[in-house]
Amino acid sequence: MLRLHNTLTRAEEQLQPAEDMLVRLYTCGPTVYDYAHIGNFRTFVFQDLLCRYLRYRGYQVRHVMNITDVDDRIIQNSKALGIPLKEYTTRYTEAFLEDSRKLRILPPDIMPLATDHIPEMVQLIRRLEEKGYTYRRSGIQPGARVDADRYEKDEARDFVLWKAAKEGEDFWETELGPGRPGWHIECSAMSMKYLGETFDIHCGGVDLIFPHHENEIAQSECATDKPFVRYWVHPEFLIVEGEKMSKSLGNFFTLRDLLAKEHRPEAIRHLLLSVHYRKQLNFTADGLHQAHSALNRLENFSLRMSEKADSSDPCPSFFEQVRLAREKFIEAMDDDLNTSAALGVLFEFVSTTFKMLDQGSLSGGDARTALGFAREADQVFDVMPEQQTLLDSQIHQKIEERLAARRRRDFAEADRIRDWLLSQGIQLEDTREGTRWKRLH
Template sequence: MLRLTNTLTGEQEPFVPQDKQTVRMYTCGPTVYDFVHIGNLRTYVFEDILRRHLASKWTIKHVMNITDIDDKIIKRSIETGKDIKSYSAPYSAAFFEDCEKLKIQKPEIITPATEHIPEMIDLINRLLESGYAYREGDSIYYRISRFPNYGRLSKLDRRELKIGARIDADEYEKEEPRDFVLWKAPKDPREPRWEAPFGEGRPGWHLECSAMAMKHLGETLDIHCGGVDNIFPHHENEIAQSEAATGRPFVRFWIHGEHLLVEGEKMAKSKGNFFTLRDLLEKGYEPLEIRYLLVSVRYRKQLNFTFDGLREARAALDRIKEFLFRLTTAKVKAGSNPKVASALSRAREEFEAALDDDLNTSAALAAVFVLIGECNIVLSAGELQEDNRAEILKWFKVIDQRLAIIPPMEQLVQSDQEVEALIARRNEARRNRDFATSDRIRQELLDRGVLIEDTREGTRWRRK
C-alpha cells in the first residue's frame, strides 16, 4: 500500500489511481531561459523516483510542461536579438540532456506552452463567461474574491495574503492586488503575442499548467508535483483557475519536493554557490554520484548539498560496485543457500515497504546495504551458491529500475588480454619473489586505471 504526503491535507494518505489502473500525473517542468540548476534537478529526480515506483504498480500517464514563454525568456530574447523559440530551444535541449545524464525518465507527454495557446484562450473564455475573470485595461485577471477556497493548499487566509503581497500599483490596475493575470497585453512592440477574442497578448504563467494538464489528463488529476516554492502562488492559482472552470476537484494528491540547500544556504548566484549539472561534471563528479546523493535523502526533507556529500556518495557507490564485482567473479557451487535466500527476500520486502512509505529512499538504500553486508560474510565463507547469485543479480536489476543508482557492471568484468598478460607477468614475478618487478607492474596497471586485488582465489582486477 503506497502512502504519499498530500500537501492538501498535510498528511500521508494511501494512494490508488482514481480509475485503479492508470496514474494521471502532472509535474511542473522547467522555464527554459537558462540551464537548470542542481536544485531544479533534485525535484526532477524526486519526481522520477515517484514515477518509477508508480510504474511498478500501475500504468502511468505523466505530463510535464516546458515553459517556453515568460518574462525572462522575452527579456533575454530581445536582448540577444533572437525570437523566443530560437532563444529557448537550446536550453530546452540542454534540459533533456541533463535529465538523460541523471537517468531521469521522459514523461509520456511533454507540453511546450507555446503549442497550447488555443487551450489557454479557451480556458480564459470559460472564466470570463462565468465571472471568475475580468478585463482591466487590455489584460485579463482572475477574480480571487469569487473563489472561496482560495488559500486552501497554501494555508494562507485572505487577510494575510493582503498583508504579504507586494502591490504592483504602477503596472497593473487590478480590482484587488492579489488577483493574478491570465492574459497579458503587450507593453513592448517587440514582445511576442497571440490573437485572442479578448485582444492580442500572451498567457500568464499559471494558466498554462491548468490548460495543458486538463487537456491531456482530464479535469481531475491523480497527482500534481512540483517544488515547495510552487505551492504559493503557482499551484494555488492553478487550483483556482481549474476548479472555477470545471466545478470539480483539480488534483487529488499534491506532492511537493523540498528544496536543496548548498552548504546549508539557499542556492543563489550572488552567493557563488549556484551549480548546474554541467558545473559539477566539469569539476569531475560523475552523474551517478550526483543522482545517488539526490536520491539518498527523502524528497520532503531539505537536502544539504555539499562536496563532502558527493564524495560520500561516490564511496557508497563503490561499495555497491565492489559487491557486484565480488559476487560476479566469485567461484560458487550449484544450489541455493537458504540463509542467503531468506536474507534476500527480507531485503526485497523492506525495500518495497520503504518506497511505499512515502518514498523513503534512505530506508530503501539501507535495505540494500544490509543485504550486501550479509552476503559479503557468506561470500567470505565461500557459502554463497549459484542460485543465490542469480537471484541477487536479478534483484539488483530491479533496484536499478526503481532508483537507477546501480553502477554498470559491463566494464568492470570485461576481459582485456593485455591486462591479463601483465597480471600474469606480475604473478610470475611474485612467485620468484621479485617484488620490485611485481610492484612496478602493479603501478603500471594503476596508471592505466586498472586496480589489482590479490585474493585467496587469485588476482582479480577492475577498472577504477
C-alpha cells in the same frame, strides 16, 4: 500500499487512483530561460523516482511534464541577446533534456510546450470569463496594446490570466486580444488537455505551492466545477553547504558545473535521492564524496556477484534473506517514498552478502539471486553501473578458455565460464560443429 503526503490535506494518504492501476501524473517542468541548476534537478530526479516506483509497484503511469517556453525572464533574456524567442528556448530545452539523460531521468510520456497550447489556454480563460470569474483591465481590450504588465486588481489575491502585448515582444493574436498567457493558466490548460479535468497526482517544487499551484487549483476548479487534483506532492528545497544557493555566495551550481569538475552524474543522482524528499537536502562536497564511495561499493558488488554467479538454485536460507530485504525495501518506499530508509536496506544487504562471500558461505546461486535483488531495487533508483555489453572478441576469448578447461577435464571451470557468460546475457550451445553463442538481450 503506497502512502503519500498530500500537501492539499497536510496528511499522509494511501494512493488510490481514480482508475484502478492507472496513475495520471502531471509534473511542472523547467522554465527554459537558462541551464537548470541542481536545486531544480532535485525536484526532477524525485519526480523520476516517483514514476519508477509506481511502475515497480505495478501501476501504469501516464506522465505529462510541461516545458514553460514563454515568460518574462525568457522574453527579457532573448531580447537582450537579440535571439528569436523560439531559437532561445529550443537551445535551453535541448540542454535540459541532455542533462536529464545524464541523470538517467526517464522522458515523460507527453512533454507539451506552452507555446503550442495557446488555443487551449484561451479556451480555458473564456470558460472562466463566461462564468463571471474574470475582469479586464487597461490594455486587454481586443486590439489594444500597453507598454507595461501592470494591471489594477480588484483584490491583491487576483492574478493575471492573459497579458496584453508589449511593443517589441512576442505575442499571439487571439479573441482575447493580442498578448500572451499568464504563468498559472499554462499548466491548468495543458494538464487538463492530456489528463482530464480531474487527475491523480500533481508534482512540483515546494516553492510552487504558492502562488502557482494555489492559483492552478482556483482557476481549474472554477472552470470545471470539479476537484482538480487528488494528491499534491512537493519536494523540499536544496541548500548548498548549509546556505541558500546563490550566485552572489558562489555556491550556485548547474549540473554542467559539477560534471566539469569530474563528478559522476550517477553520484549526483544518488546524493539527490539520499534524503527523504520532504526534508531539506544539504548538498555538500562531503556528501558528494560519500555518494561516489557508495557507487564504488555498488560497482564492486555487481562485479564480484557477477564473477561468482552461476545457474544453480540459491540456498533456502539465503532466498529467505533476499525475500525479507525486498519486503523491507518495499515497506520503506511505501512509506511516503522514504528513500533514505530504502537505501539503508539495500546497503545493509550488500554488506551482509559481502561478508558471506568473504567467509566462503555464498554459493553461485546465492550470488546470482543477490545481484538480481540489487538490480531490482535499482529499477527504482537507477544509480548502479549499467551492465557492460561484451565485445564479440571477449566472448570468443571466454569460449576458448572454456574449451581449454574441457580439454584438461576441468569441467567445474568450464561450467563456471558458461554460467558467467550467461550472467552477462550470453547463452552457449555446444554442437558437433563447435560452440555457438547468442545474446539474450
